[in-house]
Amino acid sequence: MQSLRPFELLAEDPTGARLGRMSTGHGTFSTPVFMPVGTKAAVKGLSTEEVRETGARIILANTYHLYLRPGVEVIKEAGGLHRFMNWSGPILTDSGGFQVFSLKGLNRIDEEGVTFSSHLDGTRCRLTPESAVEIQEALGSDIIMCLDECLPDGATREETEKSTALTGRWAARSKAARREDKALLFGIVQGGMYTDLRVRSALEMVETGFDGYAIGGLSVGESKDVMTEMTRAVTEVLPRESARYLMGVGTPADLVRSVEAGVDMFDCVMPTRNARNGMLFTKHGKLVIKNSRYERDMEPLDPECGCYTCSHYSRSYLRHLFMSREMLGARLNSIHNLFYYASLMESIRENIKARTFGRFKSAFLSGPMAGD
């Protein structure tokens, strides 16, 4: 265990939004933070220098995918994930649980762990709370996640209760499985769409004690109100002095709402996946680049944006690349969307610091990006 608390709470806005700083084995970052997703040890299409230039300071990589390919031994031999992928900043790795439960290769789940088939070649694989920690430690991750069971939206109360209890026992085993103290370990709060189960799960995680607390199993189809309600139910019982990470969320409006609900960390494929599909985030709303109105539009995506893409290329050129299926388009779009997300988080932090987050939030949620 690290001797000092990894998370420092620097300020709280009257709304409940928090400004903080997280320290890891590969440097610090300010919160609230958004983490771009580099599933297979690469943020799709981007160099790590470009990722950093967008303003991102921590990235997420996927234990499930890296475990299957290239395999843990390869990354160990490379000297760890940071060296393998040429990223010197902090890396958070998920446990693999979400992929095991969502990629349809699931064979069996028991008290001990989970058996699944590789989506690559069907090989039967086994993941336990202990092996998930071991793998993430071997990858050299800075923030490692406990293995949890992920239930689909619509699970019954009984199913949810049973599953959440298992996630709690797995979390305790994850903590006991740690061999090194370099990485931070986060527990994951589950509990489905049941407020009392969410609270019970959160209290259980706090009882076990982790370096930070994630909220899993949200943004799976529930309404925005339910998502916020579940988030708030959890953050209200989590310790003030620990970081909270809302997994897989979300849209810009989701981020603003969830910051108000006391969340410090986020990850989502949305900015990069949407970029590849030609959907760009701007201060003036979403922009679908394939639209013919942009054919001769020589303005940048967002005239007020300072990203590399907006500094060098027109909507007309980006539309041309998209229509021509040129991969440079996916890359330039990804740079823009990640810059948008990083800038949004920076604005959020500045407003929390200035104690103006409430006003910022109201303006944002009545603006062109409110609809999601």
Place this chain on the structure above:
Amino acid sequence: MQSLRPFELLAEDPTGARLGRMSTGHGTFSTPVFMPVGTKAAVKGLSTEEVRETGARIILANTYHLYLRPGVEVIKEAGGLHRFMNWSGPILTDSGGFQVFSLKGLNRIDEEGVTFSSHLDGTRCRLTPESAVEIQEALGSDIIMCLDECLPDGATREETEKSTALTGRWAARSKAARREDKALLFGIVQGGMYTDLRVRSALEMVETGFDGYAIGGLSVGESKDVMTEMTRAVTEVLPRESARYLMGVGTPADLVRSVEAGVDMFDCVMPTRNARNGMLFTKHGKLVIKNSRYERDMEPLDPECGCYTCSHYSRSYLRHLFMSREMLGARLNSIHNLFYYASLMESIRENIKARTFGRFKSAFLSGPMAGD
């Protein structure tokens, strides 16, 4: 017409290899030169800054593709191709002839021009020597190519003679069609695999008079010996003081052999296309990155290479990206291969300058990259 000769012959090696400097409306470049291919106004996957960092100083773009998409009017509105694609250096555009004749959309060829169907939507299009010049001038190209007829390998002498004569008449019309004097205009020597027809075509082009001379219709399936024989037949009758451009060539060994045959300029999709397919050029020979021997190979592609890819990434990581179909792999591989080509041209120029090209060539053609 420009008042000064665009090409300055700086040195000739006893072998016949030439060192020169070409001046264009967007700067100068040293020859022999290799031009990366940016078919659709993008070198696939790369930013123009990256292209420049590989050592490339001039790129090629494709009139046929840009004419169909995004269309000349869009690029004109953007202020020309340079601004559209954010490349401030010289651009050479081909005439579109090669694509018309190779993309299977050809409908009819007559004295006036060529009718073809767009490979995008089947629209019937018409290209004449005059319109090819007009389009390239509108794109703002620095070096524009005459429309020529391209014959497949295996054409009879009679077919070749007839076609080459047409290319000659089209070339004269191309010259007469020029409206601006900013761009340089290159004639294209054809003549198939018939030495006397090659010579006749070259003399005809010289008689008409161009800013430079291209050699077309080679590297279409003929043997390396025939290619060199045809190249030499042409360069021997072309004026010493004009640049010669061998179109669509080639492998590293092709470049070395053709420089000896008096060629100054080259373009080819090979370095970038092979990169996307995981084939890398190194001083020690070709490297196929998907090979399992590279799974745990933590060396760079070429330990002596100074490119961005070799400075930051291992074979192991590049193999992982290739196996995972991550587009970052195509990009990093392309950077490496273009750097290899640019470095090869730089070595060639240095050896011509030092009058050691003959030795360099012999060593190269008995080395690991000789086999192509």
